[in-house]
Amino acid sequence: MTDIALAAATAQINALHAPRPAVRSFFDEATFTATHVVYDETAKRAAVIDSVLDFDPASGRTSTGSADAVIAFLREAGLMLDWLLETHAHADHLSAAAYIQEQCGGCIGIGEHITAVQQVFGKIFNLGGEFARDGSQFNHLFKDGEVFSLGGVPAMVLHVPGHTPADIAYVIGDAVFAGDTLFMPDYGTARADFPGGDAAQLYRSIRRLLALPEETRLFLCHDYKVPGREDYLWETSIGAQRQGNVHVHKGVSEAEFTAMRQARDAMLAMPRLLLPSVQVNIRAGHLPPAEENGVRYLKLPLDML
Secondary structure (H helix, E strand, C coil): CCCHHHHHHHHHHHCCCCCCCEEEEEEECCCCEEEEEEEECCCCEEEEECCCEEEECCCCEEECHHHHHHHHHHHHCCCEEEEEECCCCCCCCECCHHHHHHHHCCEEEEECCHHHHHHHHHHHCCCCCCCCCCCCCCCEEECCCCEEEECCEEEEEEECCCCCCCCEEEEECCEEECCCCECCCCCCECCCCCCCCCHHHHHHHHHHHHCCCCCCEEECCECCCCCCCCCCCCEEEHHHHHHHCCCCCCCCCHHHHHHHHHHHHCCCCCCCCHHHHHHHHCCCCCCCCCCCCCCCCCCCCCCCC
16 A cells, blocks of 8 residues: 555655755753754744753753753744644653743644553553543644645654654655654664564654655754764764664665664663653643642652563
8 A cells, every 4th residue: 555644755855846944953962862943944934843851860950951042043043933843752851842832932743642652651650630641731743644834844744653652753845853763874773662662663664764765854863972973963864874774774674673673672771861751741841730839740650660
């Protein structure tokens, strides 16, 4: 069966008249996270993808330095913020989407399968009936193949599960923002051992992305700088991934990838910020509600994970 969404995304990228969006990226070395501001330079309409709220786990203190740098750029460039886009509910950093929305407006969007993630972690953290598991914390839940625009730049959503059930990639003009699904070619691919993750499904999602035109710009959410490489990097291309990704280059079978990924994941430690991050990110970047003493709390399940 023809993948209608993928065919439409490919046609979009191949359309010579389609505007090429500008991208400004901000890298947070503390969490190895790249936040991308993608925008139409003519219409001055922008989206912020995978923002970061600074968090010190030792003190439990949040701060907004990373997000404020993004906000300053939006204002200096005279950009109107239409979207705060999340590729998934991250396990390695807290989202600043709610804070940036307070300062600049815009709609917070994520994939519709966030509800599956909310169900799992709602139980893990015993959040009870006060925590809605219908995705209503977000302004918009994107479906696979859904189209929207950023000024005059066409955009489309592709569902790419495997890392988590809810991962999506945003195809905006000639650029794809793939979240954690892929890393730089010399580093490989995302882990698939989180609740609802699946290595074989991740392989199929990656192949879906790699079917896009090879000249497609690919922007990543993280980089961990392999030994010997001097700089952090977060931009590559579909062609470079096809030819050189150390985990999933052309010729690697689903069975080979799945065996490699499962063996590798079995050796990985839990992300340092998983427990605080997920509690905030399933709430669209909103912190938990304050208790009767006016203080907000994050939970720590003991002997469970």
